[in-house]
Amino acid sequence: MKAGCRTVIAAVLVAGLAAGCGGQVGPEAEGGRESKADVSAPVTLTLYMPSAFPIQDYIVNTVKRKFPHITLQTIVRGPGKQPAELITAGTIPDLIYQSTPWYAELLDLNMLSDMNDLVKKNKFDLGRLDPIAMDAIRMWGGKGELYAIPFYRNFGVLYYNKDIFDKFGVGYPQDGMTWEEAADLALKVTRTDGGTEFKGLDASGTYEGVSQLSAPFVNESGKANLQAESFVTMMNNLNRIYTIPGNKKGANMQDFYKGTVAMSAFWNVINNFEEMSKKGTAMNWDMVSLPTYKQAPDRSYQVDSHNLSVSALSKHKEEAFQVIAYLLSKEVQSEIVKDGYVSALVDPDLQASFGSNLQSLKGKNVKAIFKLKSAPLYKVSKYDPIAQDALGKALTEVLAGQKDVNTALRDANELANQNIDKQRGK
Known part of the structure; x- marks a missing residue:
């Protein structure tokens, strides 16, 4: 990654x-x-x-x-x-x-x-x-x-911009939060101030969103699996987060680096923070463990x-x-x-020395990286990209208010199966 x-x-x-x-x-x-x-x-x-x-x-x-x-x-x-x-x-x-x-x-x-x-x-x-x-x-x-x-x-963690929380007098994120708690916190720091729009939380997209639940995009019979309960859970979660007024889905870490996003859930980008530190443009950031679903309370992103x-x-x-x-x-x-x-x-010795060469990690909550276990990898299919494209379209429709979650997922499942059949026929 x-x-x-x-x-x-x-x-x-x-x-x-x-x-x-x-x-x-x-x-x-x-x-x-x-x-x-x-x-x-x-x-x-x-x-x-x-x-x-x-x-x-x-x-x-x-x-x-x-x-x-x-x-x-x-x-x-x-x-x-x-x-x-x-x-x-x-x-x-x-x-x-x-x-x-x-x-x-x-x-x-x-x-x-x-x-x-x-x-x-x-x-x-x-x-x-x-x-x-x-x-x-x-x-x-x-x-x-x-x-x-x-x-x-x-690994995946929740990065946060300490300056934004300080600016609005809101307490920092904590290890062990649920996605519901993260959304509630995002609501407190999503606002426009001095002409600048600050977003509270970018939770990435559908791929990362369902990652902690280890759900296959395509089942063993080769059919799309997008109506499974895990996808409903993920879609409802992203809908909750991205319909906070002013917290529309953006470019995740790219927006975070600009200083306009309070929290971003993502994979390992420590090297980017280190480069910023070397260039003298270091951010005032830290990290906590990835927010979790109640269905998988100890799970980070899939391995x-x-x-x-x-x-x-x-x-x-x-x-x-x-x-x-x-x-x-x-x-x-x-x-x-x-x-x-x-x-x-x-090897526990290796974990203890994580990031010791990096100036950008001095004083940071490095233990957050190891708080949760990686979720097991779902059974991958070569048709996953087709199902993932349909799922992304479904999220766009839900966030635009064009369809409810269940309808969007049903339609995405049908679209994915049609395109999988076309791919098989080639």
Whole structure:
């Protein structure tokens, strides 16, 4: 995501590992053993990414320092560089970086290797990895295939602008709020002052809105699932928030950075706050845990790890896996955690050092990130984008007062099924 931004990732691709201690990949290392790739001739590996995430340069430089014989080059998805276009052009990546929900296209093109044999051959310990993230990845393997290994985990929180709350004499948000409480708080800080419109709360869109409820957009029979109770709950919640007078739906974090939104619920954008701090334009912000639904009182957004895969078409699978193994060593994970990424490893020491390199996190409520558990990933379908488009249209109709929630969802479900049938017929 986003690396924090899920919306961006979804737009570009429907749509950012247990190896050797101290950087050693050998028989005594955590999860790795010595392989011929360690002493191989120089090799160039390509890493395919859905977007130019901030961690891209870190990965390239880290691999170069550890493996002088490996040159890692990145290919960023864009015009002329769609997955099918890469295959046609013979520009086959060796490694693929992707977020957990967005593997349908890559699997349809047979671009992903089942890494189970590489895991066994290299004695890679999968038990050190976050089990919720691993469960989500394994959902893509219908017969036990392992198509990815988590590099780090995304997270969602509620960011808030302290200056707006101070301006209007309203108490700050707190950890553990429900969505109803967040909406009530938003009402107190949504107003026009000095010609400037201040919005109380941006709760993102329908994708994030239903994320905590782990509801599939398409059921196992291949039909849209948009009339399920979870979608009714989500739609009613967003309708409540965005019909607060003056609190119309906006551009979420982009509006937040402008200083006109009091609270924004979103994924990890810590790097953006750090850049602002370095430029001398730091905001007076903080964060609390994501507001929750009563149906899922301890759940944040669904699990969304950023993962690494070995391409099925790579001629350098051993070297590619060696790179993955090292990036999941405690040595590397300790460094990315300090820079604001939640480790894919289950290790309390790593959590304790989260964000320690970042000036923008000094004095911030970092514990809010870890207050809630990630919701399990729903069963993803390759037709999800069709259902999600119909759902977005339904929200627009509800907020415009054109339809009530149940009617809008019924119509969205019918529209999604029509478009799914059209897609199947192609």
